Amino acid sequence: MPSTPSLAGRGATTFAELKAQGIRPEDIDEDWMDDMVKRLFRELKRQLSQVENAKPVEGREDGNLRAANARTLANLERTLERLARLEQQRVLARETKVAAKDDDARAALERKLDQLLEAARAQVPAGESEP
Numbered sequence: 001m002p003s004t005p006s007l008a009g010r011g012a013t014t015f016a017e018l019k020a021q022g023i024r025p026e027d028i029d030e031d032w033m034d035d036m037v038k039r040l041f042r043e044l045k046r047q048l049s050q051v052e053n054a055k056p057v058e059g060r061e062d063g064n065l066r067a068a069n070a071r072t073l074a075n076l077e078r079t080l081e082r083l084a085r086l087e088q089q090r091v092l093a094r095e096t097k098v099a100a101k102d103d104d105a106r107a108a109l110e111r112k113l114d115q116l117l118e119a120a121r122a123q124v125p126a127g128e129s130e131p
Contacts, residue, residue: 044080
């Protein structure tokens with residue numbers, strides 16, 4: 001029964017190595033990350049389906065099959081938890097980014113309105129009052 005693969009043993013770049021290179025999570029393309037998350041969810045679903053549909057193999061005891069399935073399910077559970085945590089962090093970061101953009105836009109609009117108001121006040125002659 002295949003378990004969730006570990007990339008650390010195959011020369012994959014770790015988060016610590018990326019951080020040492022100066023690459024931040026914000027530098028990763030959001031569309032690519034969305035695609036990878038969807039692919040990982042599909043892969044987890046496929047592996048879970050394999051465990052659910054596993055049939056006893058000749059020459060392999062039922063207890064060994066259950067133990068192998070339990071290990072596979074534990075790996076799938078850990079992977080799913082990490083993936084869910086990652087997705088929650090990404091949603092929070094996305095909401096924070098949108099809120100910051102809204103605040104920046106609001107501040108820019110207020111500055112522009114203040115400039116227009118000052119320009120309008122400057123055009124009114126000194127003796128006249130504003131309507």
